Amino acid sequence: MIAHEPPDKPLIGILWMLATTLCFVLVNIIVHALGEGVPAAQSAFVRFLWGLVFFAPALVRILRRSYPGKVWALFGLRGMFHALAVGLWFFAMARTPIADVTAINYLNPIVVTVGGALLFGEGLAWRRISAVIVALIGAVIILRPGMRAIEPGHVAQLGAALFFGGAYLAAKRLTDFVPASTVVAMMTLVVTAALAPVALWQWQPISLSEVLWLGAVAIFATGGHYCMTRAFAAAPVTVTQPVIFLQLVWAALSGWAFFDERPDPFVLLGGAIIIAAVSYMTWREAQVKKRAITPPAPATKI
Template identity: 55%
Template sequence: MSGPPSSRPLRGIFWMAVTGLNFVAVTAIVKHVGDAVPAAQAAFLRYVLGLVFLLPMIRPILAARLSRRQLKLFGWRGLSHTLAVILWFYAMTRIPIAEVTAMNYLNPIYVTLGAALFMGEKLPLRRWIAVLIALAGAMIILRPGIREVDMGHIAMLGTAAFFAIGYRLAKQLSGEVSAAVIVGMLSVTVTIGLAPFAYAVWVPPTIAQLGWLFLVACFATAGHYAMTLAFAAAPLTVTQPVTFLQLVWAVLLGWLAFGEAVDGWVILGGALIMASVSFITWREALARRSVTPALPATKS
C-alpha cells in the first residue's frame, strides 16, 4: 500500500522532468525535419505512424458504446486539436524552439479566460491579475513594435487557443469515459482531420523523414505516459512548476544544436507566464480542498 500522491513529490517531480525531456525531444526532431515536409503532412505522418500505440485502446473504445453527443464532442475536440497541431508544426519551422516552448505555456491561460468569458465561471480579482501577468509575459516575448512579429508567433497564439478548446472538451468527457477512450479517440479523430490538409500539400517523404517522424510519435507517447505517472504521484501544485524546465532545455537545445541566440526577454516572458499558470493551479487546488473534504487516499 502506497501513500497519497502528495506524499510522493520527488517521484512526481522526476516524472514531470522526464515529460519535459520527451517533449523537448519532439520539438528538436520537428525542428530538424524543418519545412522539407509541409506542416500539415508532417503532423499527419506523425499521427499515422503513432497509430501503432493505439492498439491497446481499441477494445476500450469499442466497449464504450459512445452516444451521438459524445461522438460529436470527440469530433469537435479532434478538429480543434487538428488545427492546433498544424499551427504548431508550422511555428516550429519559423521561430526559435525557446519561443515556441514559452508561448505554449499560454494554453492554461486561454482555458481560464474561456471559462470566464464563454462558460460563465466567476474569476476572483487575483486570478484576473494572474491572467494579465501571463498576457504581459506573452507581449514581452513578442515585443510588437520593437521587433518584427513572425507568422510563427501568430501560429503559436492560435495553437494555444485551439489546444485550450480541446482541453475543455476533454475535461467535459473525462467524467463520462475512461482515459484510454479519450486518448484513443483523439488519435483517431486527429488522424482523420489531418488527412485532407496533408493531401492538399503532399510531397513524397523520404525514408529518413518517415523515421524521424516516427521518433516524434515515440517521444510524444512517452511524454504523455510520463505525464500520467507524474500526475498520479503528486498534485499539480508540485508538478506544474517543473514544466518550466522545458524552457531551460529548449533554450539550451536551440543554442547548442541549431545556433539560436539566447534571448533573455523570451526567458523572462516565459517565466512570467509559468508563474501565473502555477499560481492559478495552486489557487484551484486550494478551492477544491475547501469545497471537498479530504478523503484518505489508499492504493493497493
C-alpha cells in the same frame, strides 16, 4: 464518505515531470530539425498516423461501443481543435526558434482558464483575472510588437495555443463520460482523419528517414504524456507545475547548442512570467479545493 489520501511523493513526482520536459524537448528538437522540407499538415499527419498504429488495438474495442450522440460530437470537436492546433504548431516549430514556441505554448492554461469560465461557468475571481493579465504581459514581452518583427511562426503558435486550449476544454468535458485513455485514442483517430485531406493536398515526397523521425516524435510525445500522468499521480500539481519551467530552459539550451539560436533574454523573461502566473493560479485552485473538502474543526472530533 471517506476522501482518498492525496498523493505525497514529491520527489517521485518531480522526477516524472522532469522526464516529461525532456521528452517534449526531444519532440521539439526533431520537428525543428526536420524544418520546412515537409509541409506542416503532412508532418503532423504522419506523426499521428504512427500514433494510430499504437492505439489501433484500443480503437478496435472503442469503436464497437455505443456512445450518445453528444459524446461522438465531443470526440469530433476535440479532434478538430487538436488537428488545427497541431498543424499550426508544426508550422511554427519548423520556422521559429524553439524557445519562442515553447514560451508562447505556456499560454494554454490561460486559454483553458478563460474558456472554463465562459463555457462551464467556473467563474473568474480577481486572482484568476490577475493571473491572466500577468500571463498576457509575459506574452507581450516575448513578442515585443513594434520592437521586432512578428514572424508567421509566432502568429501560428498563438493560434496553436488557442486551439490547444479549446481541445483541452472539450477533453475535460469528455472525461465526464468516458475514460481518459478513450479520449486520447479517439483524439488520435479524429486528428489523423482531419489532417488527411490537407496532407494529401499538400503532399510532397518524403524520405524513409523523415517518416522514422516522425515516428520518434510520436514515441517521445506519447512518453511525455505518460510521464506527466505519472507525475500527477505521484504528487500534487502544485509540486510538479514549477518543473515545467525547465522545458523552456532545455528549449533555449537545445536551440543554442543544435541550431545556433542564441537565448533571447526577453523570451526567457516572458516565459518565466507566464509560468509564474500559471503556477500561482494552480496553487490557488489547489488551496480552494483543499478548503472545500476539509471538514470544519468540530467535525473532525466526532
